[in-house]
Amino acid sequence: MKKALFSKVAGSLLLSAGLLASGVAAADTTLTFDAAGNATFGMTHATTGSYTDTFLFSVSDALASASGTAVAGKTKIDTARLANYGITDITFFSEVGGVRTNLATTFDADGSISFFPEADLVAGNYGFTVTGNTLLSGKGGSYAGNLNLVSAVPEPTTYAMLGLGLGMLAFTARRKANNKLG
Known part of the structure; x- marks a missing residue:
């Protein structure tokens, strides 16, 4: 009984180690934003093949807009620098x-x-996945990017138009209530 349990545990550990070594089971990375709402992300893959990386973040504002950019690294082979990463989707x-x-x-x-x-994001937990593959056989590489998170705050002209509209409604309501103006 103990021998069977030990062999199952050992087999599970070996399988987990193999998955981690192959890069299939990658841990999620939590992003940290600076005061301006920017967070950097990136990953280095040492081996050839496809990859899926996951980055997590939280939105604390009632409404926020997110946008990001990324760049894939180039690998120097002999005297040429060749693109080695293909990001196929985010x-x-x-x-x-x-x-x-x-x-x-x-x-x-x-x-x-x-x-x-x-669509804009409401308060809650979010993330994004980066999928792709290395392009050159036997070569790894890296990519990096920036995610910007900005609170969706109305422009000052929006408040001015709202105030003007409410003022006109108040003037119209008062005018109808006052028979001397009519």
């Missing part, structure tokens, strides 16, 4: 009670990589 998700739900995300890789969720 997708935002929300996380509630440990359940992740993908959000509609715009991903643009024409020239430079930019990405953002198509």
Whole structure:
């Protein structure tokens, strides 16, 4: 009985170690934002193959807008610097009670990589996954990026227009109530 239990535990440990060594089971990385709402992210992969990296963050404001950029590293081979990373997609998700739900995300890789969720984010837990692969056989590489999180605050002209509209409504209501003006 003890021998069977030991062999199952040893087998599980070996399987877990193999998954970690292969890069399949990557831990999530939590982003830290500075006072301006910027957070940097990136990853280095030492081996050839596909990858999926997950970055987590929280939104504490009632409404926020997120946008990001990324750049893939180049690898020097002989005298040439060749692109070795292909980022194929970046997708935002929300996380509630440990359940992740993908959000509609715009991903643009024409020239430079930019990405953002198509709707503003409300207070809660979020993240995004970066998927892709190394392009050159036998070579690893890296990528890096920036995520900007900005509170969605109305412009001052919006408040001015609101005040003007309320003033006009008050003037109209007063005018109808006062029979001498009528």
